[in-house]
Amino acid sequence: MLIAHPQTQHFAEPLLLQSGKSIRAYDLTYETYGTLNADKSNAVLVCHALNASHHVAGVYENADPEVQEKSVGWWDNMIGPGKPVDTDHFFVIGVNNLGSCFGSTGPMHVNPDANPNTHPDTNTQQVYGADFPVVTVEDWVNAQALLMDKLGITTLAALMGGSLGGMQALSWTLQYPERVRHAVVIASAPNLTAENIAFNEVARRAIVTDPDFHAGNFYTHGVIPKRGLRIARMIGHITYLSDDVMNAKFGRQLKLSLVQSLGLSSANPEAASQADSYSYTTQDVEFQIESYLRHQGDKFAEYFDANTYLLITRALDYFDPARKFGGNLTQALKIAKAKFLLVSFTTDWRFSPSRSREMVKALLDNNRDVCYAEIDAPHGHDAFLLDDRRYTSIVRSYFGSILKEITLKVAS
Amino acid sequence: MLIAHPQTQHFAEPLLLQSGKSIRAYDLTYETYGTLNADKSNAVLVCHALNASHHVAGVYENADPEVQEKSVGWWDNMIGPGKPVDTDHFFVIGVNNLGSCFGSTGPMHVNPDANPNTHPDTNTQQVYGADFPVVTVEDWVNAQALLMDKLGITTLAALMGGSLGGMQALSWTLQYPERVRHAVVIASAPNLTAENIAFNEVARRAIVTDPDFHAGNFYTHGVIPKRGLRIARMIGHITYLSDDVMNAKFGRQLKLSLVQSLGLSSANPEAASQADSYSYTTQDVEFQIESYLRHQGDKFAEYFDANTYLLITRALDYFDPARKFGGNLTQALKIAKAKFLLVSFTTDWRFSPSRSREMVKALLDNNRDVCYAEIDAPHGHDAFLLDDRRYTSIVRSYFGSILKEITLKVAS
Numbered sequence: 013m014l015i016a017h018p019q020t021q022h023f024a025e026p027l028l029l030q031s032g033k034s035i036r037a038y039d040l041t042y043e044t045y046g047t048l049n050a051d052k053s054n055a056v057l058v059c060h061a062l063n064a065s066h067h068v069a070g071v072y073e074n075a076d077p078e079v080q081e082k083s084v085g086w087w088d089n090m091i092g093p094g095k096p097v098d099t100d101h102f103f104v105i106g107v108n109n110l111g112s113c114f115g116s117t118g119p120m121h122v123n124p125d126a127n128p129n130t131h132p133d134t135n136t137q138q139v140y141g142a143d144f145p146v147v148t149v150e151d152w153v154n155a156q157a158l159l160m161d162k163l164g165i166t167t168l169a170a171l172m173g174g175s176l177g178g179m180q181a182l183s184w185t186l187q188y189p190e191r192v193r194h195a196v197v198i199a200s201a202p203n204l205t206a207e208n209i210a211f212n213e214v215a216r217r218a219i220v221t222d223p224d225f226h227a228g229n230f231y232t233h234g235v236i237p238k239r240g241l242r243i244a245r246m247i248g249h250i251t252y253l254s255d256d257v258m259n260a261k262f263g264r265q266l267k268l269s270l271v272q273s274l275g276l277s278s279a280n281p282e283a284a285s286q287a288d289s290y291s292y293t294t295q296d297v298e299f300q301i302e303s304y305l306r307h308q309g310d311k312f313a314e315y316f317d318a319n320t321y322l323l324i325t326r327a328l329d330y331f332d333p334a335r336k337f338g339g340n341l342t343q344a345l346k347i348a349k350a351k352f353l354l355v356s357f358t359t360d361w362r363f364s365p366s367r368s369r370e371m372v373k374a375l376l377d378n379n380r381d382v383c384y385a386e387i388d389a390p391h392g393h394d395a396f397l398l399d400d401r402r403y404t405s406i407v408r409s410y411f412g413s414i415l416k417e418i419t420l421k422v423a424s
Numbered sequence: 425m426l427i428a429h430p431q432t433q434h435f436a437e438p439l440l441l442q443s444g445k446s447i448r449a450y451d452l453t454y455e456t457y458g459t460l461n462a463d464k465s466n467a468v469l470v471c472h473a474l475n476a477s478h479h480v481a482g483v484y485e486n487a488d489p490e491v492q493e494k495s496v497g498w499w500d501n502m503i504g505p506g507k508p509v510d511t512d513h514f515f516v517i518g519v520n521n522l523g524s525c526f527g528s529t530g531p532m533h534v535n536p537d538a539n540p541n542t543h544p545d546t547n548t549q550q551v552y553g554a555d556f557p558v559v560t561v562e563d564w565v566n567a568q569a570l571l572m573d574k575l576g577i578t579t580l581a582a583l584m585g586g587s588l589g590g591m592q593a594l595s596w597t598l599q600y601p602e603r604v605r606h607a608v609v610i611a612s613a614p615n616l617t618a619e620n621i622a623f624n625e626v627a628r629r630a631i632v633t634d635p636d637f638h639a640g641n642f643y644t645h646g647v648i649p650k651r652g653l654r655i656a657r658m659i660g661h662i663t664y665l666s667d668d669v670m671n672a673k674f675g676r677q678l679k680l681s682l683v684q685s686l687g688l689s690s691a692n693p694e695a696a697s698q699a700d701s702y703s704y705t706t707q708d709v710e711f712q713i714e715s716y717l718r719h720q721g722d723k724f725a726e727y728f729d730a731n732t733y734l735l736i737t738r739a740l741d742y743f744d745p746a747r748k749f750g751g752n753l754t755q756a757l758k759i760a761k762a763k764f765l766l767v768s769f770t771t772d773w774r775f776s777p778s779r780s781r782e783m784v785k786a787l788l789d790n791n792r793d794v795c796y797a798e799i800d801a802p803h804g805h806d807a808f809l810l811d812d813r814r815y816t817s818i819v820r821s822y823f824g825s826i827l828k829e830i831t832l833k834v835a836s
Contacts, residue, residue, distance in 0.1 A: 031704035146704040206670035206713045207662060213714045214658045217721075220707050221651040223635055228707070239633040243655060246626045250619060255773075258618035264744060290742060292443035292558040294734035295632050295640070299741065301618045302625045309629075322706035329711065330702060332676060361773075 014070030014092050014099070016043050016085060018115065021162050027110075027155055030330075033145040036124050040159050041115030042066045042107040045091065046099035048165070053418050055165045056097060056104045056411075057156060058087065059173035059180035062248070062324050063316060065114035068106030069099070087174075089399050096408035101415050102169065107159060109152045111144055111323040119144040119319035120231070142228020142319055149176075149331040153183045157191070169414055171350075172196040174396035175363060176324070179331045182371070185348035186333055192350040194414055196407065199360055199396035201367035202341050202374070203332035208362065211251055212325040215244035219318050228319050237318045242309030244321055249308050254359035254392030262301040266290070341374040351381040353410045355403060357395040358388045383410060426482030426504050426511070428455050428497060430527060433574050439522075439567055442742075445557040448536050452571050453527025454478045454519040457503065458511035460577070465830050467577045468509060468516045468823075469568060470499065471585035471592035474660070474736050475728060477526035480518030481511070501811050508820035513827050514581065519571060521564045523556060523735040531556040531731035532643070554640020554731055561588075561743040565595045569603070579603050581826055583762075586610040586808035587775060588736070591743045594783070597760035598745055604762040606826055608819070611772055611808035613779035614753050614786070615744035620774065623663055624737040627656035631730050640731050649730045654721030656733055661720050666771035666804030674713040678702070753786040763793040765822045767815060769807040770800045795822065 020041050026034045043066050048055060058068045067083075069091040074080035091097045091104055108116040119140045126138030160168065171181035171192055178200025185195045204212070219225055222240030226233050250258075266289075290298065297303045337343035352375055356368035365386045372384045385406045389395040395403070432453050438446045455478050460467060470480045479495075481503040486492035503509045503516055520528040531552045538550030572580065583593035583604050590612025597607045616624070631637055631652030638645050665673075678701075702710065709715045749755035764787055768780035777798045787794045797818045801807040807815070 031702075033704075142707070146706060203676060205667055206674040206676065206711075207665075207667045209676070209711050210658075210662045210670065210713050210717055213711075213717055214655060214662065216706065217658065217718070218630060218655050221654070242633070243626060243630050246622075246629065247659065250622045250626065253619075255617055255619045258622065262618040264615060264618065264621070264747075290443075292445075292742075294558060294628065294731075294738045295554070298738075299618075299621050299625075301622050305622055305625055306629070319706075326706045326710075330704075335676075 013080075014045060014088075015073050016045065016067060016070035018043050018066060020115065021159055023155075023158060027151070027158075029145055029151045030148045031146050035110065035117065035145060038110060038117035038155070039115075040107055040110070040117075040155060042105055042159060043068065043070075043085075044106075044163075045069050045104045046102050048103040048163075049418075049422075051422065052165050053167065053169060053421065054102050054415075055160075055163075055168050056102045056170045056172060057160070057168050057184075058091065058104060058106050059152075059156070059171065059177035060086070060106070060109065061173070061175040061177045062328075063312070064177075065112065066106040066108035066116075067114075069095075069104065087397065089397075090404065090407065096404045097172065097411050098415075102411065105159075105163070107156055109147070109324075110155055111147045111320055111327075113317035113320040118317065119228070119323070120317055139231055140319075141231055144319060144323060146326055146330075147323055148327050149179050149183045150187060152327070153180055153187050156180070156184075157188055160191070167191050167193060169418060170194040170196055170411070172198075173200070174198040175200055175393065176328055176331075179328070183331070183333065185350040185352075186344065189347050189349040193417070194353070194410075195348075195350045196353045196355075196410065197368075197371065198355045199357055199363050199368075199393055200354075200371075201363040202334060202344075202371050204329055205367075209329050211247055212329055215247050216322055216325060218243035218247075219321060222318075225318060228322075230318065236313070238313040241313040241316060241318055241321065242306075245309045245312035245316075246305045249305055251362045252392060252394045254361065254390060256359055257390050257392055257394075258301065260390070262299070262304060265300045267297045267300055267303050341370060342377040345371070345374045345380070346378050348375070348378070348380060353383045353385075353406070355385045355387060355396070355406065357391065357393070357403075358386060359390055360393045360395060362393040425492075426457060426500075427485050428457065428479060428482035430455050430478060432527065433571055435567075435570060439563070439570075441557055441563045442560045443558050447522065447529065447557060450522060450529035450567070451527075452519055452522070452529075452567060454517055454571060455480065455482075455497075456518075456575075457481050457516045458514050460515040460575075461830075461834075463834065464577055465579065465581060465833065466514050466827075467572075467575075467580050468514045468582045468584060469572070469580050469596075470503065470516060470518050471564075471568070471583065471589035472498070472518070472521065473585070473587040473589045474740075475724070476589075477524065478518040478520035478528075479526075481507075481516065499809065501809075502816065502819065508816045509584070509823050510827075514823065517571075517575070519568055521559070521736075522567055523559045523732055523739075525727075525729035525732040530729065531640070531735070532729055551643050552731075553643055556731060556735060558738055558742075559735060560739050561591050561595045562599060564739070565592055565599050568592070568596075569600055572603070579605060581830060582606040582608055582823070584608040584610075585612070587612055587805065588740055588743075591740070595743070595745065597762040597764075598756070601759050601761040605829070606765070606822075607760075607762045608765045608767075608822065609780075609783065610767045611769055611775050611780075611805055612766075612783075613775040614746060614756075614783050616741055617779075621741050623659055624741055627659050628734055628737060630655035630659075631733060634730075637730060640734075642730065648725065650725035653725040653728060653730055653733065654718075657721045657724035657728075658717045661717055663774045664804060664806045666773065666802060668771055669802050669804055669806075670713065672802070674711070674716060677712045679709045679712055679715050753782060754789040757783070757786045757792070758790050760787070760790070760792060765795045765797075765818070767797045767799060767808070767818065769803065769805070769815075770798060771802055772805045772807060774805040
């Protein structure tokens with residue numbers, strides 16, 4: 013089993029952000045898998061989406077095998093020895109973005125510029141909280157590029173990401189066209205639609221209006237805006253799944269009663285039939301889908317930072333490379349030099365196939381080299397994280413061809 | 425202009441509810457438009473959806489013409505003199521459902537069975553609050569039928585409703601098959617999908633977990649769970665609109681700045697260009713869609729009751745006539761005797777055309793007389809409330825044919 017080792021790189025130079033603000037000094041947490049080859053031509057950077065991290069593949073070593081197994085990386089089905097992105101051949105880097113709550117500098121870290129007079133009700137060191145500057149996809153890419161510099165990697169064999177991670181991969185090809193050979197952009201979009209922004213905004217309002225949010229400075233109050241985080245996550249989950257998969261998984265099934273969950277239904281059919289009837293409640297769980305969503309919300313509120321949620325959803329909202337070209341994506345992508353693989357999933361209504369096709373068209377308009385696969389998968393947006401042979405085998409083939417390019421180049 | 429006059433009918437007999445509970449005594453608020461003919465064969469009952477009421481058509485008389493104009497009924501474009509449902513020929517009744525906050529007995533009314541010891545922190549008369557019993561579509565239909573009895577109407581020329589109103593129209597044909605000649609079921613569904621329930625559940629959680637909800641007894645605390653109501657309404661609005669119409673109306677446009685809203689942009693292009701750039705904020709409004717949703721949420725929280733929201737969304741969740749037939753809708757609709765008009769809208773992803781087609785199929789399986797129109801409208805679920813000639817002209821034709829039936833019957 014692949015054992016992952018998180019590392020941290022400190023950056024002492026300030027990072028100028030798109031907003032005009034800057035971060036004075038910062039850390040980026042990352043992991044690497046596989047070995048960088050002699051000419052440093054086999055590096056693949058994986059960018060994460062909303063609630064993921066640098067922990068892309070493998071597990072963290074632990075004496076307790078159960079604990080170890082649970083620490084598996086979020087794209088471990090895709091990346092590792094012998095996997096579609098084969099770490100026996102590629103040097104894969106997972107990096108945590110600025111503003112995250114999983115290691116890299118974010119709202120929960122100490123703000124070196126904090127004025128102790130701003131929050132006079134505390135005498136601890138000031139964390140950023142809501143003062144963490146707004147970061148964009150472009151800012152993340154700039155920070156990632158500086159990390160690549162530290163690792164001595166000038167050119168990446170591939171950038172790869174799904175959803176918001178795909179936006180970063182795309183942005184790399186525009187910000188550092190010379191440094192990217194291939195971009196693998198999965199279940200992504202060239203910007204958010206009004207509906208996408210709307211869902212983000214409702215989630216943010218739920219967090220911001222939670223009385224425990226305290227304008228983002230809840231840390232000093234010793235509370236967490238869990239109500240808001242729960243609602244945000246529930247909304248998110250609805251948009252990650254397709255209507256079809258929700259119906260297949262949950263449909264209109266009622267919550268399992270104690271009788272049913274103990275498997276007593278066959279022993280006591282009357283009790284089982286009772287358990288199958290409505291309990292007529294407006295506040296308690298009645299349907300299984302409710303139980304599932306509440307569980308997801310509860311879990312998320314335990315580990316995710318509210319300010320990070322605001323920052324990352326805003327990075328999504330703001331991403332729009334065509335904006336400075338009056339909305340013309342073809343113009344915006346003209347600068348890209350990479351070759352592209354794009355993948356979308358038919359039931360993904362968050363980042364629907366039509367959004368990927370917009371990118372494919374804009375790339376073709378510029379005579380770029382593009383592979384595009386539209387997978388007829390039932391799982392909605394979540395499909396990009398799941399195993400589907402049609403999907404994983406395309407990624408495997410594509411990385412196989414990248415490997416051939418690298419090998420030929422070394423041989424020639 | 426049609427002037428509407430709300431009326432109230434008191435019912436002294438208890439109403440037994442589907443849950444097994446009952447409401448001891450209650451009022452139903454309703455309005456009527458047009459004249460009931462001699463043989464009482466021209467009555468049309470209009471059922472309302474989530475946030476509407478008995479005030480279907482016309483305006484309330486007011487000395488101030490502006491105030492009067494603003495009081496227009498929610499389906500006034502469809503119902504009135506010379507309109508598709510022509511009140512020069514039909515006697516139309518709009519009724520407010522039990523549990524609502526617009527007149528009929530609901531959570532804000534005094535609970536005759538309240539035990540003053542339950543809420544010892546108040547010495548006012550106890551309102552129902554969260555103790556208002558769960559009401560279902562079937563319960564509403566039973567109450568509506570009792571109102572028809574009071575009005576001396578044995579058989580309705582037509583039942584009519586959109587969305588949740590359509591569910592009531594359908595349910596009438598199953599609960600009182602002899603009393604319904606036609607059912608007009610628009611933008612509706614035979615039950616909610618898991619995704620529909622999921623959206624309702626998130627909205628309910630936002631309300632219930634608002635600290636101002638006080639387990640539904642917020643009235644006695646002198647507060648309103650406005651945060652939760654706002655979130656609920658924002659979620660609702662997203663599901664009422666289509667992705668397309670949101671993009672057409674709002675797209676990625678930024679909130680109008682003061683400069684732009686004052687129309688100064690052409691006079692001062694530099695200021696206008698400034699106003700067109702991001703302000704990099706996570707908590708303030710940046711995009712127009714955010715501004716729109718916040719405004720909708722704020723308005724709603726001013727007038728809608730939180731307990732009513734829970735009750736009405738639960739009535740939606742629970743509606744499922746096929747449930748007692750093991751999910752077989754054909755079996756469930758066998759009892760219906762009415763003729764049907766069903767209408768759906770292509771971009772309605774809340775109650776998509778496929779849900780209407782399920783009903784059409786089940787009715788055809790039973791050799792029922794069905795007209796079905798699928799309108800290629802861009803407006804999503806909201807389309808059922810909007811003017812679209814293809815839609816309104818079908819309703820007009822259908823009611824024209826109902827009128828012919830009535831006239832022929834009188835003549836023969």
